[in-house]
Amino acid sequence: MVVVPDRDFDIAKIAASGQCFRLNQTDENTFRLVAQGNELSIESRPSGSVRLNCSREEWDGVWRSYFDMETDYAAIREAIDPNDAYLSAAGAYGAGIRILRQDPWETLISFILSQRKNIPAIKRCVETLCARFGEPLAGAPDRRAFPSAHRLAEVDVDCYNKCALGYRSGYVHAAAQMVASGELDLSRLAVLPDGALMEALLSVPGVGKKIADCTMLFGFHRLNRFPVDVWIERVLTREYPAGFPLSRYAGSEGVLQQYIFYYERTRQRSKKELP
DNA sequence: GACCAGGTGTCCG
């Protein structure tokens, strides 16, 4: 067990932020994550600290980086223009969100699946792929890892249709072919500058700017990406008719995007759930 | 049953 006292680490908010599809609430204060070939149980405690069921070595070697603990999110929020009431509120509200360092391949496929789907539907598709094609985890054989590109390249489109991927079946199939064949070498892409990485991702069928931005932000940790989906678009129209000051926040645009997204989605939901 | 959901590719003006 490891206890992380960092107050800027809120697993409930991260789980609700829509960046990760295999982080699920299992109890009032408990979450389960499958990533990095492992299963991790995470408990948020009243004190604000986080308890994880892993060894100190595993935390230091794997999860500290996965949860991006070396980035100073408080500093990013402190840089928010105090005259920007909306962004200040969104930042305060979303404090504790971090941008996870997820696997690029899993991120790419997950966001290809995400188009025209809500979060529960995306999660269902991802879990179906894992259940059918993923390898059992060494430490938890009843759970399965996200399937490799090599494995998914063997799966035919019909099979994806049976997994209820819909018209995204062909996209997943094509992406798996490209990665398994080496035509799209994700580890090589990781060292490319933003423009070249974006261009490579856009060459995958079914990947447009939004999904490429999400893959860059969540799978390649390019914190300067600012994915614009319909929710963000609404905010930009409503709150920033003169344009969002992206250049002021160069290098941390993606973090602000997550604060805004979480702020909007959570408020929307609580509004809807009122009687 | 119509309509929409964290988009993309295509076709048309």
Added chain:
DNA sequence: CGGACACCTGGT
């Protein structure tokens, strides 16, 4: 180049 429209599927 900008604007419509179809696309699978599951949920209201």
